[in-house]
Amino acid sequence: MLGRVVTITFNKANAEALSVKGLKDGVVSFAEEIKETIAELEDGNEIIESFGRKYTIEITISELDTSDMSAVDGSDELIIATAxxxxxxxxxxxxxxxxxxxxxxVDGLKTKIVCRKSIPEHDSPGFVVADIAS
Structure with missing residues (x-):
């Protein structure tokens, strides 16, 4: 995903739990792991088949208040907006x-937020990227 992250919003049960704005570069990392199985055929060839994906989004920001941390814990939706x-x-x-x-x-004077999502489909991205309406 290109662009400088400007806002991160955490939602719980279709309601905004917390929105963090004015972020510096490098606060978000997004990792994708593809789950695969390997089958060896009688002729020695291998077939590799993917059967799912696992996403890990890590966010490191200035230390949040404990009430804000409680609001983020258990969020079911994450929206990251770029400039x-x-x-x-x-x-x-x-x-x-x-x-x-x-x-x-809490990690030093920073708050570390880790959100995870696993999906069984090998061809579905598990997230949506869209242009911000002008």
Whole structure:
């Protein structure tokens, strides 16, 4: 995902739990792991088949208040908005719904938020990227 992250919104049960704005570069990392199975055929060839994906989104920001951390814990949707990277020079959003879990922890003077999502489909992305309406 291209563009500088400007807003991260956490939702619980279709309601905004917390929105964090004015973020610096490098606060978000997004990792995708493809789950695969390997079958060896009688002739020695191998067939590799993917059967799912696991996403891990890590966010490191200035230390949050404990009430804000409680609001984020258990969020079921994450929306990341960027200032650029979309068509026509506008920003984009990355929305990850139906999160498996979303947990906060304190690391030094920073708050670390880790959200995870697993999907069984090998060809479905598990998230939506869209241009921000101008």
């Amino acid at each position: 650029s990277g979309g068509g026509g020079g506008i920003g984009r959003t990355l929305t990850v719904s139906s999160l498996d879990d979303c947990k906060t922890s």
